[in-house]
Amino acid sequence: MLRDPAKNGYLVISDIMNPVTDLGLVRAMMDSLQRNEAAVCLCDGAIPGTQVDMVIAADRLDHLPDDAESANPVLIRKRWFTQDKHNNQFNLYKYKRLKMFLCLVERLDGMHEMDIETFISALARDDIFPLLAAFGEDVRLVWHESCPHCNGALTPLPLRMSQPFCGYLPVARPLYHECERCGLVTASPVVHEDDVATIYDVFDKQDFVVSLNNPYHHGATRCDFSLFERHLPRMARTLDIGGGMGRFSQFLKEAYPDWIVTHSDHEIKQNLQLQDQGIQTRALNVLAEPIGQERYDLITAWEVIEHIPYHRIASVLDNIHRALAPGGFFVFSTPDFDSPLCRSFDFFGVCPPFHYLVFGERWLRRYFEGSSQWEYLEPRSCSDFLDDSLMWYDYGSKTCPSFQMRATSGVLRAVFETDDGGDLRRTLMRRGIGTEIIITLRKQ
Template sequence: MLCSTSGPIRICLKNEMAGGGPVFQSSDMGLHKHHFCLAGNDRLGFEGAAAKVEDFVTARLSHHVISHEFCDDWSALEARIRELANSPIPGIEHIVIVDVMNPFTDLDLVTRMTEVLERTQRSFALCDGAVPGTEVRAVLPAAKLALLQPFTLDLLDSGAGAIVRWETQSEYNNQLNLYKYKRLKMFLALAQHFDDLPLLSVPEMLASLAEDKLFELLTSFGDELRQISYSCCPHCAGHLEPLPNTMSQPFCGYLPASRPLYHECESCGLVVQSPSVHEDDVHLIYDKWDKQDFVVSTNNPYNKNSIRCDFSKILPTLPSKIRTLDLGGGVGNFSKFLHATYPEWDVTHSDFEIKATASEGVSARTLDFTRNPIGTAQYDLITAWEVIEHVHYHKLQFVVENIWEALSPGGYFVFSTPDFDSPVSKSFDFYALCPPFHYLVFGERWLSNYFANSEQFEIFDVKHCSDFLDDALNWYGYGGKTCPSMAMRGTADLLRAVFELDTDNSIRDRLAADGMGTEIIMTLRKKV
């Protein structure tokens, strides 16, 4: 056995290999005198992922003859570091603290951090600029652990450590950590399909992601699904120009920046994802992994102060008892808001698959509106928040006509979608955040042109909102850790500080009023 378990810590000895396989000599100078302590995470309890991730990390470190142990969580790791100060491991000169959610530890980075410690004689070293998922929390000289007692992780933020600038993110621009269930699924798929993955260096592994076989697997979110590609714009047959992804990473951050996934039509301005999952296989990517990200999400933008929920312009023209339908409603937060705010309304929540049980007073309906009729004059208000970008272009007209048919005379269709025309949407590559789910990225100009001559709808109102700025502290905090350059990370930290001062939302509201949000909200009225 490679791992022995005792209490909350599972120790892997450096002179053992799983299955009795060969022991390799470390190619990393001095790392056989390092001991890795990895903090576990409850998120890996989903679908039994913890054992698979630990097996991968064990194979990776054992390949380089590096001793390591898994602690249940960060508290157990802190306790273990305090224990090692009193009972050091013979022959170990450095302790490396790692988050198990970063499974691709960059051993060259660890070597560099060790060298910096030797030159500076600091009591620990931190890193900045590594590809997320490859970084370590800290490297500590075993001989100086006594200086850090009683050890807590907060000590690492004291400013006393050396900082190693490791700008691999500026070269690769990936996101490999496992804090999104979608990425966890992709990691497990890669580990399952490619046996030698634990043996590759970080540069070798990242280069392999651009190979056709791996790229196809990644653009299908870890499944082997059919795909389609566009040779020209599906709307106007114009030339498609690839859009580089250089400022931040999509949620499925294993996609290589060297192979752009989004392309802009130079004639009409529509942005399309190519390749993308074939429409007949789309339902397969909305699986338990996708659902789990919804389950753990705390983001809920539907409240009385939200511009999304301001229906003051349309209420005077609607009947007293309004019949509403929310398309692609996820866990139903918007429908719950409607019922709580307008209890006299007849509120229906829908999605391709119901992700949560219906709340009291809200009807639930399983509905694939891209294929099946919604109904005839059945609703007065239909909404679709961040939904139409999930529809393949050749289904778009059917969807529009389907919604028109389901609305009562004079009824409204209100939808939001990322606005490529907005500089806020372009900043930090926010528009490219969600492949393979977002097949299309619209802009206000494109949508206005599309509906200008519509026989079904008239444009009644246009507003702007920003999921990005509504959660600015988290988004810019994330950018401050993961953006590919030190300059962009500094910019993200600066913007976070600005919005931390915006306690009354005046900056956000002014930007939205000036048309600068990450999303456009368009209200269409059914022509009679």
């Protein structure tokens, strides 16, 4: 219970997962209660993780109705604009954010005494920002002064949405930059390739394990092999690179029981239970280890290529090329910066610092169409965002920076609620408006 100078008592109810309390907001909510002689004050627009659920005037508890939401003027709402100004996400509902918060507790002296403005200013300091850009790790960083592909000038792309995973990056220090010449988007700074395995730790694994969205099922765009299935042998040998907990490999084995299916990822993400389902597993780092020689007919990499430093892209593609049988296929997906849906809600920057690069379909087409190694087949759109659109727009209606954007998210959620048959989603993806692009390459 807090007390203000007017000797009125208040109950301040907060979520235990909110580690930073905006005391300026709490005081403003108390003042609103006094001005309006109301019993309950809610808030809207605070940085997630800094707000309180409600403030209750203790001397008006007897006036509370059973349904406080319908109790105007007993219930009032205080608009706040810290999220509009700063665009952060401090609550601890993601293990990634918990790791960053623990790092700040250890490294940021006097953090518990800072107000919101001082705390956020500290996040941009030269001794703190590199830690946030490295996921709270003391590792080597690489800074790009120009585009790693064409040496063009880079334009900063500030993240203007609610940073659903990391959350602690300050808007004053943009992490992503777009090349004004070729259009490649690159993070800077990025974790040095020899240290990158450090950030794929137990915190990352836990967030991955609890993810409920499964984009690998009959009817899913990623699982439509009509473009090339007829060219594969009856007992096709497949390898999924960076396959996480193995959901795609599980789909393959169920849909094509005669295929020899192999799942791979970093050692910490190995799911040995897959072996009981007839799926082979490999702990594989494609940056450092040879995959094999003409060992597979189909290699897939869903949302992987953006995790690879630019200067290693060519060598990884060579590694994959050598591992494919003659005429074999490499299929991968990656966020498509050319798509307006990918740019909306800052989806292109959804996973810093894991995503080193953000490509566009036009950039990828130019890169592969001049290759003597690969035949570039017609690309297709897919969308994790649209697969789980109700969740994303519900999330946006609560965390977008401005109240206007939160309202827009609510409208879009209502639109997609009516798309029971998925016609709207399919129409968007046919028009190339997905959040990701699927690229299919055939070994020449």
